[in-house]
Amino acid sequence: MDEPLTRAERRAATAARILEAAQAEFGAHGVDGATVRGIARRAGVDPSLVLQHYGSKQGLFELAVRPAPELTEDQVPQHLAEVLDLRLRELPPATRALLRSMLTSPEAASVMGDYLRERVQNLARTSDRDDADVRAAVLTASILGMTLARHFLGLTELQRVDAGYIAEVVEPWFAELL
Numbered sequence: 001m002d003e004p005l006t007r008a009e010r011r012a013a014t015a016a017r018i019l020e021a022a023q024a025e026f027g028a029h030g031v032d033g034a035t036v037r038g039i040a041r042r043a044g045v046d047p048s049l050v051l052q053h054y055g056s057k058q059g060l061f062e063l064a065v066r067p068a069p070e071l072t073e074d075q076v077p078q079h080l081a082e083v084l085d086l087r088l089r090e091l092p093p094a095t096r097a098l099l100r101s102m103l104t105s106p107e108a109a110s111v112m113g114d115y116l117r118e119r120v121q122n123l124a125r126t127s128d129r130d131d132a133d134v135r136a137a138v139l140t141a142s143i144l145g146m147t148l149a150r151h152f153l154g155l156t157e158l159q160r161v162d163a164g165y166i167a168e169v170v171e172p173w174f175a176e177l178l
Contacts, residue, residue: 015053018043022050022064026097031061031105034097058107065098065111088163091151099148116140135177142170 005013021043025034036057040047054060091099098115101108123136146166149155158166 014045018050018053019064022060023093023097026061026064027093031101031108065094088166139174139177
């Protein structure tokens with residue numbers, strides 16, 4: 001028989017459920033379209049609990065779209081392959097929320113800008129070329145562009161083929177850039 005959860009464990013589980021619901025709501029509606037009530041409804045909690053756990057919708061948004069922790073240099077090439085694969089398939093809710101909101105919300109734009117700069121720096125560190133930072137920026141922007149074109153703009157040529165095929169087409173180009 002399972003032992004009953006402690007109060008702290010129940011609180012942590014509720015907070016995690018709210019965060020997951022927020023990622024889905026922000027992904028579906030963007031930061032401006034999502035509401036605390038919608039997040040609470042999706043999480044199965046009272047709206048006051050959303051604010052109790054996260055303080056504000058904006059605070060929750062910032063946590064919901066926070067990028068993954070910094071990578072080591074050895075992890076960057078594998079991470080790049082995984083990012084490309086993920087961005088061409090289904091977007092995680094946090095990524096969808098950030099992308100949907102980055103052009104209308106200064107906070108989302110700031111989070112995305114910080115994330116992209118971090119990616120560029122990590123990629124540039126893996127190359128000894130003089131122009132590694134420019135090459136890394138082109139690569140990062142290319143992945144962002146493919147993500148937007150496939151998932152938000154519905155570019156037919158990117159939607160009608162398998163994500164694996166697209167990866168095969170672009171991976172040699174990406175490798176040459178770095």
